[in-house]
Amino acid sequence: MKKQAIIFDHDGTLVDSIDAVVFCTNLVMKEAGYAEATPAEIKRGMAYPTLARFSYHTGNRDSDSLNKMSRLFYEAMNRKAVEMVKLYPGMKEALDRLARDGYSLGLLTNNQGIFTRRVAAYLKYSYDMEVILGEDNVPAPKPDPQGVLQACAGLGARPEDCWYIGDGVPDYEVARNAGLKSGLVTWGAHPKEELLSLHGDQYFDHAHELADFFCGKQER
Incomplete structure (x- = not known):
């Protein structure tokens, strides 16, 4: 066969990877001036690609801001999260x-x-x-x-x-x-x-x- x-x-x-995604998502959102999301909210957001996920969490529709948050998220993931x-x-x-x-x-x-x-x-x-x-x-x-x-x-x-x-x-x-x-x-x-x-x-x-x-x- x-x-x-x-x-x-x-x-x-x-x-x-939920612990890593929660940690790095909230790190980026806090730096951008947004309130942290709960683990449950972040888990639901994981259905979306990264840029759309930050739009989902923040309500932001500005592509430059979302691209920056996505870039900072992956920098944080690569720097802090592999072992998580x-x-x-x-x-x-x-x-x-x-x-x-x-x-x-x-x-x-x-x-x-x-x-x-x-x-x-x-x-x-x-x-x-x-x-x-x-x-x-x-x-x-x-x-x-x-x-x-x-x-x-x-x-x-x-x-x-x-x-x-x-x-x-x-x-x-x-x-x-x-x-x-x-x-x-x-x-x-x-x-x-x-x-x-x-x-x-x-x-x-x-x-x-x-x-x-x-x-x-x-x-x-």
């Missing part, structure tokens, strides 16, 4: 199983590519990934299909032979928009009930379920 390629979202799917990010339980083992079983693995995120690659190297899963793309590496962020199609091309796979795995509405939408099958994980930033309403192709409650689905059930 032909192996499919699997492309992953990053934050809320592979890694728990953690893989979800069982995820490293799941990625290793998928790679050993012959799947081509990629990563497409609305986070910054430079930061994401640093995290992947720090958490030692970068060697499982053949392609790592951030919002600064693609023409437009999710749910625009161009980035995920770029990832498919980088993996040498047709969209119809690929899955996109994520934890939110933009992840489901980018899979649908690009003709990939969608897998949704329930441990990320979005409520399970919201995800179930999307009618994705497959749902996963734990990383080992994801590996079992693609590689076959493993005795535990």
Whole structure:
């Protein structure tokens, strides 16, 4: 049977980055003169690309101000936050199983590519990934299909032979928009009930379920 390629979202799917995002978002907002957002508000905002996320939190529509906040956010993330990010339980083992079983693995995120690659190297899963793309590496962020199609091309796979795995509405939408099958994980930033309403192709409650689905059930 032909192996499919699997492309992953990053934050809320592979890694728990909420503490890092909360810290750096509030650092930037405070410096810009805005009130800090609560962790719950920031978690909801993670559905948006970075520039739109700062607009969501501040109500600001000025592109120069938002671009500056986005730039300062990524500077803070790269300077202070790499070691704050953690893989979800069982995820490293799941990625290793998928790679050993012959799947081509990629990563497409609305986070910054430079930061994401640093995290992947720090958490030692970068060697499982053949392609790592951030919002600064693609023409437009999710749910625009161009980035995920770029990832498919980088993996040498047709969209119809690929899955996109994520934890939110933009992840489901980018899979649908690009003709990939969608897998949704329930441990990320979005409520399970919201995800179930999307009618994705497959749902996963734990990383080992994801590996079992693609590689076959493993005795535990």
